[in-house]
Amino acid sequence: PRIRELFERAVLRPSQGQRRVATSGSATMLDRVSIFKGDITKVEVDAIVNAANRRLLGGGGVDGAIHRAAGPELLEECRTLNGCATGDAKITKGYDLPAGHVIHAVGPVYSSSKVDIVSGQLASCYSTSLKLAAQRSLKTIAFPSISTGIYGYPIDDATHIALSETTKFLQSEAGRGLERVVFVVFSAEDETVYHDLLPLYFPLP
Ligand code: AR6
Numbered sequence: 362p363r364i365r366e367l368f369e370r371a372v373l374r375p376s377q378g379q380r381r382v383a384t385s386g387s388a389t390m391l392d393r394v395s396i397f398k399g400d401i402t403k404v405e406v407d408a409i410v411n412a413a414n415r416r417l418l419g420g421g422g423v424d425g426a427i428h429r430a431a432g433p434e435l436l437e438e439c440r441t442l443n444g445c446a447t448g449d450a451k452i453t454k455g456y457d458l459p460a461g462h463v464i465h466a467v468g469p470v471y472s473s474s475k476v477d478i479v480s481g482q483l484a485s486c487y488s489t490s491l492k493l494a495a496q497r498s499l500k501t502i503a504f505p506s507i508s509t510g511i512y513g514y515p516i517d518d519a520t521h522i523a524l525s526e527t528t529k530f531l532q533s534e535a536g537r538g539l540e541r542v543v544f545v546v547f548s549a550e551d552e553t554v555y556h557d558l559l560p561l562y563f564p565l566p
Contacts, residue, residue, distance in 0.1 A: 390528065390531060390532070390563050391563045391564075391565065393531055393539070393540060393541055393542060394527065394531075394541070394542050394543075394544070394559070394563055395541060395542075395543045395544070396543075396544050396546060396552060396555045396556060396559065397503070397543050397544070397545050397546070398545075398546050398547070398549070398552045399545065399547075400426065400545075400547075401423060401426070401427070401503055401505050401545040402426050402427055402429075402430035402431075402458060403459065404459065404460060404503045404543065404545060405459040405460065406460050406461075406501040406502055406503045406541075406543060407460070407461050407462060407494065407499035407500055407501045407502065408452070408455075408460060408461065408462040408463065408464050408490075408493075408494050408497075408499050408501075408502045408503070409427065409455070409458065409460040409462075409463055409464070409502070409503045409504075409505075409545075410450070410463075410464045410465075410466050410486075410490050410502065410503065410504045410505065410507070411423065411424055411427045411463050411464065411465045411466065411505075412424060412466065412468055412505050412506075412507045412508065412510065412512075413445065413465040413466060413467050414467060415444050415445055415446065415447060415467050416444050417439045417442050417444050417445050417451065417465050417467075418436065418439055418440065419436060419439070420511075421511060422510045422511050423505045423510070423547075427458070427463060430457060430458055431455060431456040431457050431458045431463065432456050432457040434454075434456045434457075435453060435454075435455075435456050435463065438453045438454060439453060439465070442465075445465060445467045446467065447467050447468070447469050447482050448467065448468075448469065448481070448482035448483075448485035448486055448489070449466075449467060449485065449486075449489055450464050450465060450466035450467070450486060450489040450490045450493055451464070451465050451493075452464050452465070452493050452494075452497065453465065460503070461499070462494075462497070462499065464490045464493055464494065464502070466486040466487075466489065466490050466507055467486065468482070468483055468486050468507040468508030468512055468514070469482040469483055469508055469512065469514070470508075470512045470513065471508060471512055471513040471514040471515070479508075479514070480518070480522060483507065483508055483514065483519060483522050483523075484522050484525075484526050486507050486508075487504070487507070487522065487523055487526035487527060487530075488526050488529075488530060490502070490504070491526070491527065491530040491536065491539065491542070492530070492535060494539065495530075495535050495536060495538055495539055498538060499539075500538065500539060500540040500541070501539075501540055501541045501542075501543070502539065502541075502542055502543070503542075503543040503544075503545050504523065504542070504543070504544055504545065505545050505547070506519060506520070506523070506544070506545075506546060506547070506551055507519070507523070509551070516550070516551055516554050517554055517558075520551075520554050520555055520558050521558060523544065524555075524558055524559060524561070524562035524563070525562055527542050527562070528562040528563060
């Protein structure tokens with residue numbers, strides 16, 4: 362789906378009376394984020410983020426889907442990257458994907474006894490990915506819910522981190538050029554969590 366379409370399906374439930382429509386010349390923070398339920402490999406943005414592992418050589422979940430849709434050239438480029446530390450991210454081209462780039466972020470494996478460490482690593486996945494996109498002058502980026510699948514991070518906690526890092530970055534000088542951040546959710550449950558938490562970080566003006 363193109364950005365326009367993503368935007369139209371975007372943000373907050375109309376029933377809450379909080380749906381905002383962009384009005385020219387008065388862009389708010391809320392005009393810069395969307396929630397999209399579906400397959401991230403179909404999303405036409407400047408960069409999609411991959412929930413990768415440290416080897417950066419593909420895997421299951423969204424990582425497998427992205428490699429399948431991008432084609433074998435993505436794996437070839439990934440082989441040149443020499444892996445990636447947990448909490449860090451590296452960028453490649455998008456190859457056969459509709460997205461121009463893939464930002465491979467390595468989320469932590471969740472551990473309830475190491476919440477301080479894993480929450481910092483997950484936050485760093487978001488901030489580093491946003492920074493990489495901004496450094497390349499990319500304008501639109503889509504995130505899956507990093508670490509909340511195979512890596513077991515509780516969706517509520519992970520969503521707080523995703524939204525908090527994103528609002529911080531969009532308000533910073535470095536984030537000025539980023540026009541839209543799309544949160545791609547894969548299940549109705551995850552969609553509800555994002556809808557419920559979004560207003561905490563992107564309040565109406
Ligand atoms: N589009 C959007 N979201 C998706 C898609 C898709 N096509 N497919 C799955 N999801 P996961 P992790 C959601 O397990 O927890 C891999 O093997 C999924 O429902 O993909 O960070 C890597 O190589 C969930 O909400 O990533 C690593 O080894 C979210 O994407 C490991 O899994 C993330 O789930 C990373 O685990």
